[in-house]
Amino acid sequence: MSDRVALEVIVPAYNEEERLGRTLARIAEYYDSQDYTWRCAVVNDGSKDGTAAIVMGVAATDSRFRLLEYGGNRGKGFAVRYGVLRANADRVLFCDADLATPQEETEKLIAAMEKGAPIAIGSRPLKDSALEVRQPWYREQLGRAFNRAVQLLCVKGIDDTQCGFKMFTAEAAEDIFKRCKLDGFGFDFEAMMIARDLGYEIAEVPIRWRHQEGSKVVLMRDGPRMLRDLFKLRIQGKAGRLELNPEK
Secondary structure (H helix, E strand, O other), rough: OOOOOOEEEEEEEEHHHHHHHHHHHHHHHHHHHEEEEEEEEEEOOOOOOOHHHHHHHHHHHOOOOEEEEOOOOOOOHHHHHHOOOOOOOEEEEEEEOOOOOHHHHHHHHHHHHHHHEEEEEEOOOHHHHHEEEOHHHHHHHHHHHHHHHHHHHHOOOOOOOOOOOOEEEHHHHHHHHHHOOOOOOOHHHHHHHHHHHHOOOEEEEOOOEEOOOOOOOOHHHHHHHHHHHHHHEEEEEEHHHHHOOOOO
């Protein structure tokens, strides 16, 4: 893979065989209608189902798709980092396999970046965002409470660090993700903290969003882990957060 494209889409995937075929078809359909070059890398995070086979089948007929693997289940943060650091594009977008944020919202992020921001992120709480299918009330309330903790401890002024729809320039992606170390779901706020530490502007963009069943986040298990990671990053301080990760 030597040809640089305008946009590379990174899709982390763990046991996504039920919807991944539809997801990849929609990605191809949407980006084929745009006037820029693109590529999509699916990062298989140790899936035990047919996830890898689906990607390989699509890639066999469309070379713009590729499968990345490393063996074992390392976590979403590791998968995203692995994919982002192997992208070859002017801009890198990572999105969830469920396409809770429709691919049409890509153009909103690009528009924000064309105004000068090296990072643009989808943000669900913004007034102009449209939550077409909301999460169960308890998940929504816990999410809001967690975001308040993130703003209080780490990333002030960002309404939604956890939305799985974020775009970076190639330079910002490399600069940030080569320093990221969290393998779990806390990687989102870690990346935003590091971006702030490095002085990058982050544009929050209102988006359309639809809750999808099948989330891999288990609140009683992952919530405490994310809080632990949040405090750990705060205690580390800027110097600790900016240390390079030897494992990329």
